[in-house]
Amino acid sequence: MESKKQYSKRIRNLRRLILTTVAAACLIPTCICVILAIRYDRLNDRYEQSEANLAWYRDRYGSEKEILSSSEEVTGVDSSFPGSEPIDGMDVDYATIDVSGAQNPEDIEGTRYVYLTFDDGPSTYTDDILDILAEYDVKATFFVCGKPDAKYTDVYKRIVSDGHTLGMHSYSHKYSEIYSSMDSYKADLDKLRIFLYETTGVWSKYYRFPGGSSNKVSKVPITELVDYLDSSEITFFDWNVSAGDDRAGATKDTIYANIVNNVPRFKHCIVLMHDAADKRSTVDALPEIIEAIQAMDDTVIVPITDDTLPVQHINK
Numbered sequence: 269m270e271s272k273k274q275y276s277k278r279i280r281n282l283r284r285l286i287l288t289t290v291a292a293a294c295l296i297p298t299c300i301c302v303i304l305a306i307r308y309d310r311l312n313d314r315y316e317q318s319e320a321n322l323a324w325y326r327d328r329y330g331s332e333k334e335i336l337s338s339s340e341e342v343t344g345v346d347s348s349f350p351g352s353e354p355i356d357g358m359d360v361d362y363a364t365i366d367v368s369g370a371q372n373p374e375d376i377e378g379t380r381y382v383y384l385t386f387d388d389g390p391s392t393y394t395d396d397i398l399d400i401l402a403e404y405d406v407k408a409t410f411f412v413c414g415k416p417d418a419k420y421t422d423v424y425k426r427i428v429s430d431g432h433t434l435g436m437h438s439y440s441h442k443y444s445e446i447y448s449s450m451d452s453y454k455a456d457l458d459k460l461r462i463f464l465y466e467t468t469g470v471w472s473k474y475y476r477f478p479g480g481s482s483n484k485v486s487k488v489p490i491t492e493l494v495d496y497l498d499s500s501e502i503t504f505f506d507w508n509v510s511a512g513d514d515r516a517g518a519t520k521d522t523i524y525a526n527i528v529n530n531v532p533r534f535k536h537c538i539v540l541m542h543d544a545a546d547k548r549s550t551v552d553a554l555p556e557i558i559e560a561i562q563a564m565d566d567t568v569i570v571p572i573t574d575d576t577l578p579v580q581h582i583n584k
C-alpha cells in the first residue's frame with residue numbers, strides 16, 4: 269500500500285506530465301507554422317524572381333522548348349581562353365575619347381573612387397586573386413566568361429560570396445563570332461547571363477565589351493549593341509586606367525607602374541586588369557598595387573554597383 273504522501277506525489281507528477289504534454293502539443297505546431305511561414309515567404313521571393321527571369325527569356329526566345337534547344341548548342345566551348353591578346357584595331361585611342369571619369373561636378377573635390385576590374389576569368393589564378401583581395405579587405409569587380417567546366421563552379425560562387433561584383437564579359441570570348449552579327453552577339457551575351465544565373469543565382473547587370481566599346485572589330489555598329497544592352501537593363505563599363513597586362517613584355521613592374529602612376533590622374537578610376545592563366549604577373553603585382561592605392565589620400569577601392577557612373581569610350 270502506498271502512503272497518502274506517495275499517492276499525492278504521483279498525482280502531482282501526473283498533472284505535470286499532462287500540462288507539459290498539452291503545452292508541447294500547442295507550442296510545437298505553432299513553431300512549425302512560424303518556420304513554414306518564413307520559408308514560404310523566402311521561396312515566394314525566389315519564385316517571383318525566377319518568374320521575372322523566365323519572362324525575360326521568353327521575351328527573347330519564345331517557348332521553353334526553344335530556350336532548351338538553344339542552350340543545347342552550348343558545346344565545344346574552348347575553356348582554355350587565350351586571354352585577351354591585343355588584336356588589330358583593338359587599341360584604344362585615348363586622344364579621341366573622354367576618359368576623364370569625373371563622377372559629377374560636386375564629386376571632383378571629394379573622394380577618389382578606384383574600381384579594380386578583372387576581365388576574362390575565371391582562371392587558375394582567380395582563387396589567388398580572391399585571397400589577396402580578402403587579405404586587404406578589398407572588393408572588386410569580375411567581368412567573367414562562360415566556363416562550364418565543373419572546376420570553376422565554386423570559383424564563380426566564391427566571387428559572389430566574397431562580396432565582389434559579378435559582371436559579364438562574353439561567353440565564348442571569340443571576337444570573330446560574337447561581333448559577326450547582332451544575333452550572334454545576343455546569343456553569346458544571353459547565354460552567359462543565363463549561365464551565371466544558374467551557377468550563382470546572380471542576374472548580372474554589368475558588362476564589359478570584349479576589346480572595349482571602342483573596339484574596331486565589331487561588324488555590327490556598337491551603338492546597336494548598346495541599344496540591346498539598354499533594352500536588357502545592362503550597363504557597360506570601359507576603363508580609364510589599364511594595367512597593360514595584355515601587352516607583350518608586361519611584367520609585375522610595368523603593371524604596377526601603369527596603374528599606380530595613372531590612378532592619381534582621375535577622381536573616378538576604372539582599372540582594367542586580367543584574370544587569366546597566362547597573366548601571373550598581374551597576381552604578383554596586385555598586393556603592392558592595393559597597398560599603393562590605399563596609401564593615396566582620400567582614396568577608396570570599391571566594387572561596381574548601381575551607383576557607379578560608368579566610364580564609357582563611346583557616346584551612347
Ligand SMILES: [Zn+2]
Pocket residue numbers: 351352387388437441478479
Ligand atoms: Zn577579354
